[in-house]
Amino acid sequence: MMELVLTVTAVVLSLAAAGAIVRIARGPSLLDRVLAADVLLAILGAALCIDMAVNRHLNNLMLLVAVSIIGFIGSVTVARFVADRRGQTNES
């Protein structure tokens, strides 16, 4: 049964990652791309979790926490940067 679950989740997560990558490529604004990159990191974390569950180990847990730290720092930094730059160019 675990092989079936692994196949189904692999297909679903691949489709989801493809959708997020399409939004990164097409996204009209920088914030859309940041949001899609955040979703891509969440999909990566989901894949790590499924690997841990199917193969019954805990090796990826620290990597999962590191991925969520990277997503947090990245989106907060880019959001700050976008707010400052666009605010100046709009007013002047």
Add this chain to the structure above:
Amino acid sequence: MNPDASTVDTVIDAVSAVFMIVGAVMSLAAAIGLLRFPDLMSRMHSATKPQVLGLFLLLAAVGLQLRTWWVWPVLLVAWIFQLLTVPVSAHMVGRAGYRTKHLHKELLSSDELEAVVLKAAQAARDAEPDGGNRAAG
């Protein structure tokens, strides 16, 4: 009232399989929402699904598959960490998106931030009488 071990094993396997598939479908729902929703705010709404509920379901599947009690606090810490960071980054992205006009105003049912933003812009303009070109509205 005393089910044998293999039955319990099968039930736990089935529950964790359902958790894994539903958690993966959350990611797919987020991707579909990213592709089909019209503006940044509604895309943010769909993007939170795999970050909170999807991660919860998958970590629960990990805990069920490992069948030891001591992994549950570790998994809970990982999930709570995600719960603490996701609202902050979503707040920052939403704030930047509102201030740079990346939203469709006609899709909002109420806009409680507009008065605050206008007041802050007015205060910044009053504080800088020389044009105030750094006033981020």
